[in-house]
Amino acid sequence: MSKIKVAVVGCGSISKYRHIPEYAANPNVELVAFVDPVIERAEQFASQHGGKAYADFETMLAEAKPQAVSVCTPNYLHAPMSIAAANAGAHVLVEKPMAVTDEEAAAMIEAAAKNGVKLMVGHNQRFFPPHVKAKEILKSGVLGRVLTFRTSFGHPGPDAWSVDGADSWFFRKPEAIMGAMGDLGVHKSDLIRWLLEDEVTEVAGFVGTQHKQGTDVDDNAAVLLRMKGGAMGTLVASWTYYKGEDNSTMLWCENGIMKIGTDENDQVIVELRNGTVEKYKVGAISTNEKQLSSGVIDAFVDAIVNDTAVPIPGEEGRKSLQVILSAFDSQASGRFVQLN
Missing domain, CATH: 3.40.50.720 (NAD(P)-binding Rossmann-like Domain)
Structure with a gap:
């Protein structure tokens, strides 16, 4: 062909x-x-x-x-x-x-x-081996229902990653429109929707510029999410993790906890309430310093x-985007924002 x-x-x-x-x-x-x-x-x-x-x-x-x-x-x-x-x-x-x-x-x-x-x-993020493994474990039912979660993505910022460094379009609002939330936050809203096979119904967010000089795009966000199925948790996006990248997710479930990307050697760790600990070496999460396919x-x-x-498909990207946009709406209005 x-x-x-x-x-x-x-x-x-x-x-x-x-x-x-x-x-x-x-x-x-x-x-x-x-x-x-x-x-x-x-x-x-x-x-x-x-x-x-x-x-x-x-x-x-x-x-x-x-x-x-x-x-x-x-x-x-x-x-x-x-x-x-x-x-x-x-x-x-x-x-x-x-x-x-x-x-x-x-x-x-x-x-x-x-x-x-x-x-x-x-x-x-849906293709990262630790996330694929985590979803498989969730679907097995061993952990029971997800009750609460924390998902985070932070690194030192596009000034360390972009080909243009500190002069990057990432920092120019007319071109970027949004900062850390568009760069990193939307990855995590997509991941949590996919992992939990659930939709976000309510969002509250603090989104702002904490430290990057000379830009008015957001460099940090801390967001509360409520899922349709009842789970609630936090989503964090940051361009000021100057000591290195964090791309981890924690799920607290009925029967225990799952830690994803918190440990360099064991990328997925399941700790059950009965004392069992299972560790999975399934391959790393790609980072800016260490690119994986x-x-x-x-x-x-x-x-x-x-x-x-x-x-x-586009429909999935749209739903993940809506979560991020709702966080900006929440920041602007000072209120919780409902998603249909």
């Missing part, structure tokens, strides 16, 4: 470390185009992997006619570019947050459906090759 022609839009860190190498390693893919307003970045990848470099997205769509597109741009461009790609007949993999408003997310889902293309959101690209490509449903 002929290879899928893929274009990568936005040649920053997420493309450099995840999308491009994972596409390059996939035997079903031909990288045909790289797009970045800083054309040298696109050219560097084109010279490495073949394909053509473009400074302009629309020109690339018209000329390269890709069958699939990865949208790895600043947040405010996610929706318009995804919609344009779908209208051009290309399948779309969009980085998180999929959009910056619920209306945008809905429009993206509609555009994909109208054009008969797939829309997938890059919520890679995300699984996202392969899943997206598989869905195209086999014409099956993508594992994280």
Whole structure:
């Protein structure tokens, strides 16, 4: 079968470390185009992997006619570019947050459906081996019902991760719209929904800028969540964990506790009330310093090759986004926000 022609839009860190190498390693893919307003970045990848470099997205769509597109741009461009790609007949993999408003997310889902293309959101936490194992254990019923939880994602910030460092778009509100919540918080709202197979019904949030200089995007958030099934807990997102990354989740259940990503060696630990302790070495959670294959690209490509449903469709990305947007609403209004 002929290879899928893929274009990568936005040649920053997420493309450099995840999308491009994972596409390059996939035997079903031909990288045909790289797009970045800083054309040298696109050219560097084109010279490495073949394909053509473009400074302009629309020109690339018209000329390269890709069958699939990865949208790895600043947040405010996610929706318009995804919609344009779908209208051009290309399948779309969009980085998180999929959009910056619920209306945008809905429009993206509609555009994909109208054009008969797939829309997938890059919520890679669902593929991390510790999270896959944790869900398997939860489904086995050994822990009983989840009563309360804490899920956290923090690191020193995009100034340490982005190709542009402290000058990154991540800190410019018109382009980022949201900070740590769009970068990290939405990962955890997606994870908790997926792990618990439950929806968030109520949100209260403190979201603000605690420490990053010269920016008005949020660098920290502490959020309360209530789930439809009754569980309640906290979600934390931070760009000021200067001593290192935390991407852990704790679940307190009827029959014990599950710790995910709290221990370097034993990535999942189950401590039951009867005194039993089970430790699982299932492979690490990817970090900014230590990149592991995300699984996202392969899943997206598989869905195209086999014409099956993508594992994280736009509808899922939209629900995870709604949680984050509700936290901002709560911060602004000083009230609990209900989700339908």
